[in-house]
Amino acid sequence: MEVGFLGLGIMGKAMSLNLIKSGFKVTVWNRTLSKCEELAKLGASVGETPAAVVEKCKYTIAMLSDPSAALSVIFDKGGVLEQICPGKGYIDMSTVDASTTSKINEVVSAKGGRFLEAPVSGSKKPAEDGQLIILAAGDKELYEEIIPAFDVMGKKSFYLGQVGNGANMKLVVNMIMGSMMNAFSEGLVLADGSGLNQNTLLDVLALGGMANPMFAQKGPAMIQRSYPTAFPLKHQQKDMRLAIALGDQANVSMPIAAAANEAFKKAKGMGLGDHDFSAVHEVVKIPENASGK
Numbered sequence: 068m069e070v071g072f073l074g075l076g077i078m079g080k081a082m083s084l085n086l087i088k089s090g091f092k093v094t095v096w097n098r099t100l101s102k103c104e105e106l107a108k109l110g111a112s113v114g115e116t117p118a119a120v121v122e123k124c125k126y127t128i129a130m131l132s133d134p135s136a137a138l139s140v141i142f143d144k145g146g147v148l149e150q151i152c153p154g155k156g157y158i159d160m161s162t163v164d165a166s167t168t169s170k171i172n173e174v175v176s177a178k179g180g181r182f183l184e185a186p187v188s189g190s191k192k193p194a195e196d197g198q199l200i201i202l203a204a205g206d207k208e209l210y211e212e213i214i215p216a217f218d219v220m221g222k223k224s225f226y227l228g229q230v231g232n233g234a235n236m237k238l239v240v241n242m243i244m245g246s247m248m249n250a251f252s253e254g255l256v257l258a259d260g261s262g263l264n265q266n267t268l269l270d271v272l273a274l275g276g277m278a279n280p281m282f283a284q285k286g287p288a289m290i291q292r293s294y295p296t297a298f299p300l301k302h303q304q305k306d307m308r309l310a311i312a313l314g315d316q317a318n319v320s321m322p323i324a325a326a327a328n329e330a331f332k333k334a335k336g337m338g339l340g341d342h343d344f345s346a347v348h349e350v351v352k353i354p355e356n357a358s359g360k
């Protein structure tokens with residue numbers, strides 16, 4: 068199967084590499100074109116523009132930072148719209164809001180193309196291991212046709228119905244995750260401020276009903292104030308912002324998510340946007356010289 072891939076960031080690079088390793092013919096494009104070189108050495112073809120990729124491939128996947136990036140590869144000069152046509156499918160796996168995917172669906176469909184949104188749960192390591200959770204919605208036939216690629220990139224795919232449901236599901240999941248990360252950071256700081264051993268806290272959490280891979284994997288590094296980037300904090304803040312807007316539309320009060328968003332905003336303001344989202348810990352951390360009592 069010949070597949071195009073737009074966006075070779077943390078996630079897109081790992082996902083497209085898995086497709087290549089599994090025997091897909093992959094044509095890649097990235098805004099910073101030099102990032103295509105590594106993939107080219109591993110067997111990818113390179114398209115000069117998103118339009119060139121779509122022209123070459125029956126299916127094109129995108130994995131881009133945010134709504135503005137997702138729209139710009141569609142509408143800009145050399146964008147997807149210039150070549151999308153009947154027989155071609157466009158699959159956007161970026162985390163964006165439903166209004167963005169609805170807009171893309173509308174213009175792709177108007178040109179006779181088919182559209183599927185398919186954001187993912189799971190981070191850098193699951194992307195490298197082909198263990199993502201895929202939250203697809205949109206054209207059902209396209210979903211069924213692209214399953215072989217999803218099976219390479221993910222461990223489970225959900226088909227959620229109409230365009231918007233995948234985007235919304237992803238925002239709900241990440242809203243919960245961002246709130247949890249804030250509560251976890253506060254817990255680590257509270258343990259420390261109360262004279263408790265933070266590693267013992269991790270051991271206690273790991274044995275109970277709150278045990279989860281996020282606490283287990285990120286906790287030890289957070290205690291060391293180390294935040295190697297798997298999921299950039301700036302993207303988590305974007306997801307909180309979009310989830311809060313979704314709450315506005317649905318009249319759902321979300322004070323916990325709102326407080327978490329404020330902490331991520333503050334962390335971004337502290338220059339932590341490119342660190343892992345666990346760096347929000349720095350916002351709640353008790354200054355080293357304060358006893359907290």
Ligand SMILES: NC(=O)C1=CN([C@@H]2O[C@H](COP(=O)(O)OP(=O)(O)OC[C@H]3O[C@@H](n4cnc5c(N)ncnc54)[C@H](OP(=O)(O)O)[C@@H]3O)[C@@H](O)[C@H]2O)C=CC1
Nearest residue numbers: 074075076077078098099131132136162190191297298302
């Ligand atoms: N990292 C993670 O753990 C996860 C991330 N996601 C989501 O996946 C998406 C990608 O994340 P990730 O790979 O981490 O992000 P990165 O920041 O590593 O990569 C972002 C990609 O978007 C491209 N891009 C940014 N702005 C534009 C633009 N205006 N026009 C064209 N391309 C643009 C970048 O190109 P360039 O190289 O030129 O900057 C790069 O290829 C995001 O929506 C994120 O929320 C979902 C699940 C997990």
Ligand SMILES: O=CCCC(=O)O
Nearest residue numbers: 162188189190241298
């Ligand atoms: O959107 C990012 C999700 C990161 C994760 O699921 O660990």
